[in-house]
Amino acid sequence: MASSGGPEIDQLIQLLARLPGLGPRSARRAVLQLIKKKEQLMIPLSAALDRAVEAVRTCEVCGNVDTRSPCAICSDPRRGETGILVVVEDVADLWALERAGVGAVRYHVLGGVLSPLDGIGPEELLLDELIARAPEFQEVVLAVNATVEGQTTAHYITDRLGPSGIKITRLAHGVPVGGELDYLDEGTLSQALKARTAL
Amino acid sequence: MASSGGPEIDQLIQLLARLPGLGPRSARRAVLQLIKKKEQLMIPLSAALDRAVEAVRTCEVCGNVDTRSPCAICSDPRRGETGILVVVEDVADLWALERAGVGAVRYHVLGGVLSPLDGIGPEELLLDELIARAPEFQEVVLAVNATVEGQTTAHYITDRLGPSGIKITRLAHGVPVGGELDYLDEGTLSQALKARTAL
Ligand SMILES: [Zn+2]
Numbered sequence A, B: 001m002a003s004s005g006g007p008e009i010d011q012l013i014q015l016l017a018r019l020p021g022l023g024p025r026s027a028r029r030a031v032l033q034l035i036k037k038k039e040q041l042m043i044p045l046s047a048a049l050d051r052a053v054e055a056v057r058t059c060e061v062c063g064n065v066d067t068r069s070p071c072a073i074c075s076d077p078r079r080g081e082t083g084i085l086v087v088v089e090d091v092a093d094l095w096a097l098e099r100a101g102v103g104a105v106r107y108h109v110l111g112g113v114l115s116p117l118d119g120i121g122p123e124e125l126l127l128d129e130l131i132a133r134a135p136e137f138q139e140v141v142l143a144v145n146a147t148v149e150g151q152t153t154a155h156y157i158t159d160r161l162g163p164s165g166i167k168i169t170r171l172a173h174g175v176p177v178g179g180e181l182d183y184l185d186e187g188t189l190s191q192a193l194k195a196r197t198a199l
């Protein structure tokens, strides 16, 4: 038994416990906090979730999440002027780069990295979409994580884009080997993009 | 800027970041998980929150949270037969004792502990309600945390209940000094209640 407050509370605990970073114990504490702060927290959260369920969608151009498609980034004409397309694994990485203020770039969210052992091949990612879209840009920056799978994915993209002659770069200084973009501080990320190197 | 997904997503992140155990970074990851699992997670969570906002209330007898008042524990006639009232600081402690299967007891949730430095005096807690209710029971078990404030609160209750002649006990073996009930394993909690000692 998760709580002693009836099935409504138990179900809320079980759903919250499935969020990353929350286990059963922290989900119980979160629910008690929600109940204690019903007016200031539980009702606003309920309303915000309702609105998000209605409004949030995946951008059909880049894979970002937003309340419109194409997303705000894809719809911003100033973003297109630099001709730079930054390829990331996940939306969390796009958000991290935006927080770092990396400049007026566009993005392509792969939705993961190649990982044959986990059954993730090119078809599971938005790779064909990237290859189709890349010729619109002067430069493609591969901002994938510095993991084995991230680097495998970078090689795959480089091979497929090679014949097109598009300039391909990768993030350079500051990305620790084996590290994940989303954990880096904003200054490091910003520097890594500025010092990108040609592949 | 918390995300790059518009105000609906930013607001959701900000609200989730106020839950215990979640900071801004884990709230962002939680929101991305919700969006990724919209059908299996986001919509059910939204519905569960709506139901909880409607249904959950505080028990007017004991301070527990439930979908009815008096709560299921206060309404269960078998709970009254043992004549034992267990006094806890928070609903989380009540839930922890119930998970430990401590037996057919009733509870009284104080809503905190005496802490003059934080401006929490007897009026801020459900202490008058406890004093009024205690004579219905043969024994009052003070299951407050083994902290200075918890013990101060126990002394206060003992003083006020003294003239009534009700048997007052406290949790004994197994509660580490300075520890909090809600962090203990279930066996320890169960033993501590069985080995309770007279004050
Ligand atoms: Zn987009």
Ligand SMILES: [Zn+2]
Pocket: B059, B060, B061, B062, B063, B064, B070, B071, B072, B073, B074
């Ligand atoms: Zn009750």
